[in-house]
Amino acid sequence: MAEKLKNCQSCGKIFMAQPGEKICRNCQEAAANLEAVVVDYVRDHPKCKIVEIMEETGAPESLIRRLIEAGRFIQVGVSMSYPCKKCGKEIFAGKYCDDCLKEMQENLQAAQGELAQAAEAAARGHGMYSKELQK
Numbered sequence: 237m238a239e240k241l242k243n244c245q246s247c248g249k250i251f252m253a254q255p256g257e258k259i260c261r262n263c264q265e266a267a268a269n270l271e272a273v274v275v276d277y278v279r280d281h282p283k284c285k286i287v288e289i290m291e292e293t294g295a296p297e298s299l300i301r302r303l304i305e306a307g308r309f310i311q312v313g314v315s316m317s318y319p320c321k322k323c324g325k326e327i328f329a330g331k332y333c334d335d336c337l338k339e340m341q342e343n344l345q346a347a348q349g350e351l352a353q354a355a356e357a358a359a360r361g362h363g364m365y366s367k368e369l370q371k
C-alpha cells in the first residue's frame with residue numbers, strides 16, 4: 237500500500253503515514269482541537285494580536301499563520317492582519333502583500349523570459365555548431 241512508516245514531525249513517534257502526512261493521528265487531532273480553540277478565541281476577541289493568541293491558547297505562530305492564510309478567521313468575521321513575509325507590511329490573507337506578489341510575479345516573468353531567451357540562444361548556438369561541423 238501507499239502507507240509507510242514515518243516519524244511524526246510533531247511528537248517524533250513512528251506511525252503509518254498516508255502520502256503527504258507528516259504528523260501522526262494523535263497530533264493531527266491535537267492540532268485540529270487547537271485550531272478550533274484558536275478560531276473560537278479569535279471570534280471572541282476580534283481585535284487580538286497574534287502574540288495574544290499564542291499566549292492565551294498556547295498555539296504556535298505557525299499554526300495561527302496557517303489559519304490566517306487559509307482564511308479561517310475571515311470565515312468567523314475577523315480579518316486579522318499580520319506581516320507580509322517579505323516586506324513586513326500588514327496583510328490580511330496569503331503570505332505576501334499585493335506589492336510583493338506583483339514584484340515576485342514580475343521577477344518570475346523576467347526570469348522566464350531570460351530562460352526562454354537562453355534556450356533560444358542555446359538552440360541557435362547548437363544550430364551554428366552543427367553547421368560548422370558539416371563544413
Ligand SMILES: [Zn+2]
Pocket residue numbers: 244245246247248249259260261262263264
Ligand atoms: Zn505525533
Ligand SMILES: [Zn+2]
Pocket residue numbers: 320321322323324325332333334335336337
Ligand atoms: Zn510585502
